[in-house]
Amino acid sequence: MLKFARTESLDGVWSFAFCPESEPEESQVLGTIGHGWGAVPGCFDTGSLLGKRGTGIYRRSFTGQGWLQLRFEGVGLRGRVWVDDTFLGGLEAPFTPYEFTFDAGEKEREMTLTVAVSNLLDETPGSLFHEFYDFYGFGGIYRPVTLRRLAARDGNGFANVKVTPLEVAAGRFRIETEFRKPVQAALRLTLDGTLLAEVEARGTQCLWEGEVPGLAPWSPESPVLHTLTAEIPQDRAETTFGMRTLSWRHGELSLNGKPLKFMGMCRHDSHPEFGYAMPESLVVSDLQLIQEAGCHFLRGAHYMQSDFLLDCCDRMGLLVWEESCGWGNTAEQCGDPAFRARQREQTRRMVERHYNHPSVILWGVLNECDSTSQEGREILDQLFSLLHQADPSRPVTFASNRHEKDIALDLCDVIAFNSYPGWYDDPMVVDGVPRVKVRLAEQAAFLQAPEYGDKPWIISEIGASAMAGDHSGFRWSEEYQERILQEVLTFWEESTRCCGVAWWLFANVNTYLGAPMILLKPRGMNNKGLLTEYRLPKMAWRTLCRRLKGRPDF
Ligand code: ADA
Numbered sequence: 001m002l003k004f005a006r007t008e009s010l011d012g013v014w015s016f017a018f019c020p021e022s023e024p025e026e027s028q029v030l031g032t033i034g035h036g037w038g039a040v041p042g043c044f045d046t047g048s049l050l051g052k053r054g055t056g057i058y059r060r061s062f063t064g065q066g067w068l069q070l071r072f073e074g075v076g077l078r079g080r081v082w083v084d085d086t087f088l089g090g091l092e093a094p095f096t097p098y099e100f101t102f103d104a105g106e107k108e109r110e111m112t113l114t115v116a117v118s119n120l121l122d123e124t125p126g127s128l129f130h131e132f133y134d135f136y137g138f139g140g141i142y143r144p145v146t147l148r149r150l151a152a153r154d155g156n157g158f159a160n161v162k163v164t165p166l167e168v169a170a171g172r173f174r175i176e177t178e179f180r181k182p183v184q185a186a187l188r189l190t191l192d193g194t195l196l197a198e199v200e201a202r203g204t205q206c207l208w209e210g211e212v213p214g215l216a217p218w219s220p221e222s223p224v225l226h227t228l229t230a231e232i233p234q235d236r237a238e239t240t241f242g243m244r245t246l247s248w249r250h251g252e253l254s255l256n257g258k259p260l261k262f263m264g265m266c267r268h269d270s271h272p273e274f275g276y277a278m279p280e281s282l283v284v285s286d287l288q289l290i291q292e293a294g295c296h297f298l299r300g301a302h303y304m305q306s307d308f309l310l311d312c313c314d315r316m317g318l319l320v321w322e323e324s325c326g327w328g329n330t331a332e333q334c335g336d337p338a339f340r341a342r343q344r345e346q347t348r349r350m351v352e353r354h355y356n357h358p359s360v361i362l363w364g365v366l367n368e369c370d371s372t373s374q375e376g377r378e379i380l381d382q383l384f385s386l387l388h389q390a391d392p393s394r395p396v397t398f399a400s401n402r403h404e405k406d407i408a409l410d411l412c413d414v415i416a417f418n419s420y421p422g423w424y425d426d427p428m429v430v431d432g433v434p435r436v437k438v439r440l441a442e443q444a445a446f447l448q449a450p451e452y453g454d455k456p457w458i459i460s461e462i463g464a465s466a467m468a469g470d471h472s473g474f475r476w477s478e479e480y481q482e483r484i485l486q487e488v489l490t491f492w493e494e495s496t497r498c499c500g501v502a503w504w505l506f507a508n509v510n511t512y513l514g515a516p517m518i519l520l521k522p523r524g525m526n527n528k529g530l531l532t533e534y535r536l537p538k539m540a541w542r543t544l545c546r547r548l549k550g551r552p553d554f
Contacts, residue, residue: 001307002356004158005236006149010062010070010113014038014141020054021120029116030085032057043076043140043275045119051513055118058141065108067155069101072115073307074143076276077129079117091117093128093346094137095276095303095325097353101155101180117141125330126338128346132517133327134526135268135302136510138275143306150235156181157235159204162355163228164393165243168256171215173243177206177230190229201232217256218242218358220296223317225358242314242358248395248413253456253499255319255361260499262319263492263548264297265290265506265530266461269306272510272533283309287316289535290506294548299460299502302327302367304350313359320357321397321460321502323364324350324383334366335375340382347383351390363387363394368401368418371408380408399460404446415452417443418461418504422484423475433480436487444497457497461504462488465527466538476527478539485530485540489547503544508533 016038024032034057038044044056070081072091079091081100088100104111119139121131129137150157160178175189179201187201189208197208216224225240244256252259267286269278283306290298298318300309303325313320324347333339347365354360365383370376380398387396395413400406409415419425421439422432429435440459447457466481473479485503492501508529512518525533530541 001311002161002237002239002353004148006151007146010060010145010147011040012060014040014058014060016044016059017057018044018049018052018054019057020052023055023118023120024057024116026082026087029055029057029080030082030114034059038140039277040141040145041143041277043138043142043277044117045139046273046275053120053139055116055120056139058115058117059112061110061112062147063108063110064104064147064149065106066104067101067150067152068104069099069148069150070113071097071099071146071148072141072143073097073145074276074304075115075117075141076139077119077121077137079115079141082114083111093325093342093349095143096346096349097304098349101150103155115141124338125333125336126342128325128339128342130327131515133302134511134517134521135270135327136275136513136524138270138510140275140277142275142277150180152234154181156183158230158232158237160352160355161228161230161237161239163239163241165241165245166209168217168243168245171212171243172210173212173215173241174207174209175228175230177201177208179204183232185232188229188231190231192226196228215243218244219256220317220319223315223358225314239356240311240314241356244358246361246394248456249454251454251456251497251499253361253395253414253458260319262295262297262500263489264295264299264319264500264502266299266301266502266504267506268301268509269303269309270509275510278306280308284312286506286535287312287318289531291316291318293541293545297321297500297502299323299364301505304346305354307353310354310357310359314357318359319361320359321362321364322350322354322360323367323398326366326369329366329369329376331370331373331375334369334373334379340379343379343383344386347386348390351387355391361394362414363391363396364416365396365398367399369398371398371400371402371406374407377408377411380411384411395456397458397460403443409455410451412455414456414458414499415447416458416460419443419459420462420464422487423464430474432475433483433487436484437491440488440491440495440498444495447497456499458499459488459492459501461502463504463528463530466540467522467527468532468536468538481528481530481538482540482543485543486547489544503530505529507531507535
C-alpha cells in the first residue's frame with residue numbers, strides 16, 4: 001500500500017442523522033444536528049435501517065493548520081463533503097477513493113467535517129449504480145477516512161509513487177515519482193532500508209530506472225515484498241511492491257514466464273452484518289479460507305477492492321482480478337456520455353491507487369455489459385485504452401456473458417466468459433448438469449479461432465444456486481451445485497485452452513430487496529455461494545477442498 005507521512009485516521013464514531021427518502025440541500029445538511037451515532041467505517045443500512053433509502057449525515061471535528069488532505073477510501077452510493085461551511089466536493093463513484101486538499105490557514109484550529117452520504121438509487125443512464133445490479137447498494141462511509149498534513153508551505157508533496165518491475169532476473173525496475181506541484185528538490189530513494197539513489201527532482205515527475213541484482217522475486221509460492229521509500233525535504237511516501245512480470249500470448253497468461261493454471265473464487269467484499277464495511281479480521285479469514293481450499297485466484301467482483309484486502313493478497317500470494325464498478329450495463333448506458341466519463345474516472349482512480357500491488361494481475365471493467373452493441377464496444381475500447389496507457393504492464397479484460405455473439409472480444413488481452421451451463425443456460429431441463437461439459441467444450445472450440453486463439457481464456461464465473469440444507473438433489477439443492485462443480489473441475493483439469501476458473505461465488509451475498517429480480521434471489525441473497533453468507537460450507541465447498549487438496553500445480 002502507498003502511505004504518506006503525517007497521515008492519521010479519522011475513523012471512529014461520528015455523529016449521525018438519517019434523512020429518509022431525500023437528498024437534502026446544503027443548508028439543510030449543515031443545519032442538521034446528528035443525535036445518533038455512525039461508525040466509520042460502517043454501513044448505515046445493515047441494522048435497523050435495512051432496506052431504507054435516504055441520506056446519512058455524518059459529522060466529526062478535527063484540528064489542523066496549513067495544507068491538509070482528506071482522503072475517503074470508499075463511500076456509497078455517493079457523497080458530498082464540507083469542512084465547516086465550505087463545500088469540498090463530491091464522492092461520485094462508490095468503492096472509489098477521493099482526496100480533497102485545502103489550506104486551513106496559519107493557525108491551528110478546530111474544524112467540523114460533514115459528509116452527506118446518499119444510498120438513493122439514481123436511475124438516469126449516467127448513474128454508476130442501478131437497482132438491477134445483483135449486489136445490494138448499501139449506504140455509508142464504508143472504508144477508512146484519513147487526514148494528511150502536508151508540510152510544505154505551498155501544499156506540495158508526493159502525489160504518487162509507482163514502481164514497475166521490468167526484468168525479474170536482473171532485478172531491473174522503474175520508479176515514477178509524482179508531485180502535487182512542480183518541485184526542485186533532492187529526492188532520496190531507499191529500498192528495504194538501504195539508500196538506492198539520490199536524484200535531483202524537477203517539475204511534477206521524476207523517473208528512476210535501474211537494477212538491484214539479487215532482488216527476490218514475488219510469486220504465489222513465495223510472495224516476497226520490498227519496501228520503497230521516497231523522500232524530499234518536506235515529505236515522505238512509502239510503498240511496498242513485488243518483483244514479478246506478466247505476459248499474455250499463445251493462449252497463456254504467465255507470471256515470471258511461468259504459465260498460470262489457476263482455480264479461484266469470485267468474491268463480494270460484503271457480509272450481511274457489515275455490508276461493505278468489512279472488518280479486517282473477516283477479510284483475512286475469507287482470504288485464508290480461499291487459500292486453504294486450494295485456490296490461488298480472486299476475482300474482486302464487481303468494484304474496486306480495499307487497500308487492506310490487496311495488501312493481504314500481496315502478502316499471502318493470492319492473484320487478483322480487480323475491476324471498476326459496473327454490472328450488466330445496457331447499450332443506452334454504455335453510450336451515455338455521463339456514464340462514460342464516470343467509468344473513465346473511477347477506472348483511472350483504480351489504476352492510480354493500486355498500481356503497485358503485485359497481487360493484481362488483471363484489470364477488469366464493466367461486468368457483463370452489452371458487448372453485442374456498438375455502444376458497448378466503444379466504451380470498452382475507451383476504458384481499455386485508458387488502462388493500457390496508465391499501465392501497459394497488466395492485461396485488460398471484461399467478463400462477457402455474450403460469448404459467441406460478443407463483438408468486443410478482440411479488444412481484450414484476456415478473454416473472460418461468465419458461463420452458466422446447467423443453470424441459466426438450460427432452464428427447461430430437469431437435469432442440466434450433463435450440459436456443462438458440452439457447453440464449455442463449445443466455448444473452448446470457438447476460442448480456437450485465429451482472432452482469439454492467441455488470447456488466454458478464463459472462466460470468470462460459473463456455478464449454480466444452492467439453498468444450504470436442501471438435499472433434494474434438484475436445482476437449488478447442495479447436491480445439484482456440487483455436481484456442476486465436479487463437471488467444471490474435470491473440464492478445467494483436462495482443458496489446455498482454459499487458464500483459470502473463478503467460481504461464482506465464494507459466499508452468498510446480499511442482493512435485491514425490491515427489484516423484480518428478487519424472484520430469482522430468494523431471501524434477498526445471491527445464493528450461489530459455496531459458503532453461506534455466514535461462511536458455513538455447502539457440499540460443493542467440501543468437494544472443492546477435497547479435489548484440490550495436494551495438487552502441486554495451479
Ligand atoms: C452474473 C453476474 C453476477 C451474478 C450472477 C448470478 O453472471 O455477473 O454478478 O449476478 O450472474 O448469480 O446471477
